[in-house]
Each structure stands twice: as structure tokens, then as C-alpha cells.
Amino acid sequence: MHFLKRNFKTIVLYTLILGTTGTLVAYFLAGSTYDYEEYYSLSEPLTTTQEDELSIGLNQEINSQYEGQAASIGYSSESQYLSLNVDSMSQSELSTIKTQFDSMLEEMGIQYEDGVDVTITADSNAVFKLVIIGVSLLVGVILGIIHGIWNRRVETDEDVRYYLNEKTLGIF
Amino acid sequence: MKRTDAMTGEGRDLDARALDALYNSAKSILNTSEKRGLGTVLFSSVNDAEGTFKAASHISYILTQLEKKVLLVNLDLGHVDGLGTYFETDGAKTLVETVSNSYYLSEAIQQTQYENLDVIALEEVGEPEFIEVLNTRDIKSKLNPLKNYYDLVLIIGPEAEKFEHYSNIFELADGTVTVSKDKTSDYKALKRHIDKLGLFNIVSFGIIRNSK
Numbered sequence: 001m002h003f004l005k006r007n008f009k010t011i012v013l014y015t016l017i018l019g020t021t022g023t024l025v026a027y028f029l030a031g032s033t034y035d036y037e038e039y040y041s042l043s044e045p046l047t048t049t050q051e052d053e054l055s056i057g058l059n060q061e062i063n064s065q066y067e068g069q070a071a072s073i074g075y076s077s078e079s080q081y082l083s084l085n086v087d088s089m090s091q092s093e094l095s096t097i098k099t100q101f102d103s104m105l106e107e108m109g110i111q112y113e114d115g116v117d118v119t120i121t122a123d124s125n126a127v128f129k130l131v132i133i134g135v136s137l138l139v140g141v142i143l144g145i146i147h148g149i150w151n152r153r154v155e156t157d158e159d160v161r162y163y164l165n166e167k168t169l170g171i172f
Numbered sequence: 173m174k175r176t177d178a179m180t181g182e183g184r185d186l187d188a189r190a191l192d193a194l195y196n197s198a199k200s201i202l203n204t205s206e207k208r209g210l211g212t213v214l215f216s217s218v219n220d221a222e223g224t225f226k227a228a229s230h231i232s233y234i235l236t237q238l239e240k241k242v243l244l245v246n247l248d249l250g251h252v253d254g255l256g257t258y259f260e261t262d263g264a265k266t267l268v269e270t271v272s273n274s275y276y277l278s279e280a281i282q283q284t285q286y287e288n289l290d291v292i293a294l295e296e297v298g299e300p301e302f303i304e305v306l307n308t309r310d311i312k313s314k315l316n317p318l319k320n321y322y323d324l325v326l327i328i329g330p331e332a333e334k335f336e337h338y339s340n341i342f343e344l345a346d347g348t349v350t351v352s353k354d355k356t357s358d359y360k361a362l363k364r365h366i367d368k369l370g371l372f373n374i375v376s377f378g379i380i381r382n383s384k
Contacts, residue, residue, distance in 0.1 A: 152358045152359050152360055153354060153355065153358070154352055154357040154358075154359050154362060154379075154381070157381075159359065160352075160379045160381070163359035163362070163363065164359060164362055164363055164366055164379060166376060166378050166379050167378040168378060168379055168380075168381060169197045169377050169378035169379060169380050170193060170194050170197030170227075170380045170381070171381045171383050172187075172189070172194055172223075172227065172230070172381075172382060
């Protein structure tokens with residue numbers, strides 16, 4: 001009980017500092033990925049072979065650089081529209097992937113018009129953010145407690161009474 | 173009251189705020205000492221020599237203002253100039269030299285600029301020699317006549333973390349005050365030091381905190 005009374009402010013301070021740091025980290029790191037969907041208008045519908053080649057090319061050249069399947073295409077046969085879907089990438093990664101995809105289309109001789117309908121959705125990552133903040137707060141409490149244990153100074157009359165079983169004769 | 177004779181040597185003025193802060197401590201020490209017939213009070217610390225000298229010096233002065241005769245003895249061999257911080261003396265006589273050549277500890281007494289406040293200074297000496305003097309020169313008995321002449325004898329002890337054989341100091345004291353500096357204190361070290369008092373049946377007046 002005396003330990004808590006004595007170190008309450010320290011523990012709260014550590015928790016606040018770590019919690020604030022964790023919140024900033026959560027919002028700047030965890031919140032910076034996006035889902036991307038872009039429709040391409042094709043001058044001619046894709047053949048099945050072209051569709052497969054695109055998928056294979058995507059996997060080999062683009063997805064191989066990232067963990068999991070980041071980019072995929074959506075196409076219904078005979079359709080005039082092709083969609084490029086990218087999951088959970090940063091802005092710079094998105095523009096790299098789009099540039100690579102556009103090059104792939106050009107290499108395959110597919111004529112297209114891009115930017116027909118672009119949707120960018122920021123990932124909420126709510127659970128991830130909460131976990132970061134929760135862990136930061138917990139680390140703050142633990143650090144505060146460690147600081148309290150490490151701090152063996154006698155700084156108040158209560159400390160004199162509790163730790164030394166003595167009374168304070170005077171303070172100067 | 174200051175003596176009118178000019179003395180050589182340097183002394184600084186006492187700190188008015190410290191005098192104010194330690195007034196009640198001085199009265200408490202005096203009151204308890206008179207009630208229980210205590211003649212010597214040891215001021216010691218784990219690691220705050222400066223605070224110990226300051227507390228002992230200011231309390232000595234306050235006691236003289238309460239019409240008491242006080243002798244302040246420096247036994248801190250790590251700070252032989254400590255008394256000079258607040259007191260002017262001629263610096264001629266020192267403890268070890270006196271007891272080595274004479275039976276009477278009183279021959280080491282020096283007056284200060286304050287009436288009724290005298291000191292015994294310690295010279296530079298190695299720890300083994302100092303302990304030998306404490307053990308073989310019967311300082312404890314030699315203090316007795318001084319306890320009759322002075323209302324209180326205050327002893328300043330060395331820093332406990334630097335002086336191992338504190339039993340030699342404890343046996344000289346009837347009562348003790350432990351000085352603790354807030355910023356550098358360690359309750360484990362303080363408890364170890366205070367627990368030793370119990371072995372010597374010394375009255376503990378309490379802790380004086382140096383909050384600077």
C-alpha cells in the first residue's frame with residue numbers, strides 16, 4: 001500500500017508517456033495502409049490466356065515482393081473492364097504496384113484506359129491499434145513499477161516511518 | 173553570542189534558514205537528553221558528511237542560544253576540515269596528537285567565535301591508526317569528565333558507507349541522530365546503519381532529513 005502511495009505519480013507518468021507514444025505509433029504506423037481498386041477500360045476484351053498471363057505475371061513480378069497476395073485482378077469474361085485490386089499497402093507501394101501493372105499491360109500489348117474508377121480505402125486496423133495502445137499502457141505500468149522498486153530513496157516522513165521505523169526529527 | 177577576540181582561520185556564517193528549521197530538533201534533543209541523563213549525542217550519516225556537519229553545527233549553536241555549554245567533537249576522518257565550514261579556531265590542537273601525548277582529552281579543546289561552543293578537531297589520519305587510537309587510548313573514559321563540564325557533547329561521526337568499524341564510534345555515544353540526504357539516500361543502507369544502534373543500546377532521537 002505504501003509502495004503504491006509512494007510511486008503512484010511515477011506509475012501514472014510512465015503510463016501516460018508510453019500510452020501517448022503508443023497512440024502516436026498506432027496512428028502513424030498502423031493506420032497508413034490502404035485497400036485499392038482501379039478499373040481499367042479495355043479496347044478489346046481479354047482472352048482467357050491473357051487473363052491467366054496477367055494473373056501469373058502479377059504473382060511472379062508483384063506479389064512475390066510482398067508477403068501474401070497483395071494484388072489481384074478481377075475480370076468477367078468478355079467484359080470491357082478489368083479491375084486491379086490491392087490489399088493493405090502503403091501509398092508508395094500502391095503507386096509502385098500500379099506502375100508495374102501498367103507496364104505489364106503494355107508489354108502484353110493490351111490497350112487500356114486507366115483511372116476509370118479508382119477507390120482507395122484506408123484500413124482501419126482498429127484491433128491492431130488497440131493492441132499497440134494496450135501494450136504501451138501495460139509497458140508503462142510495468143516500467144513505473146520497476147522505477148518504484150529501484151527507487152530506494154527516503155524522501156518523505158512517511159518513508160522514514162515505513163522503511164526505517166524512525167521518526168523525522170527535523171528537515172533542513 | 174560571539175566572542176570578541178579575533179581568531180585566525182576562516183569560518184562561514186551559520187544559515188539562518190537551517191537554524192530556523194532545526195530549532196525544534198535541538199529542543200527535542202536537549203529535552204530528551206536532560207530527562208534521560210544523556211551526555212553525548214552522535215550525528216552520523218550513510219553518505220552525507222556535509223549534511224551531518226551542517227546539522228550538528230547548527231544544533232550546537234542553537235543549544236548555546238538556549239544557555240547550554242556545548243562541545244562539538246569531529247570524528248569524521250574523511251572530512252577533517254568540516255568544522256572550519258562554520259567555526260573559527262586557531263587550528264593548533266588536534267585529537268590524535270593530544271591523546272597520544274596526554275592523558276587529558278580536554279587539552280585538545282579549542283574555543284570558537286561563539287561563546288559556550290567549543291570544538292575538538294581531528295587531523296588527517298589513516299583509518300587503521302584512527303581505530304587504534306579509539307581502541308587503545310580509552311577515548312570513552314576520557315570523554316566522561318567533559319560530559320560533566322559541558323551540558324552536551326556532540327560527536328560527528330564518519331560516513332557509514334566509508335567507515336567499516338562503526339562500533340568504535342557507537343560506543344562513545346549515549347544518543348544518536350542520523351542525517352539522511354533525500355536525493356542520495358538508500359533505505360536499505362540507512363536501515364543497516366540504524367539497526368546497529370540497537371546492538372549498542374543507544375537512544376535514537378530520529379532522522380534529520382537534508383532536503384537540499
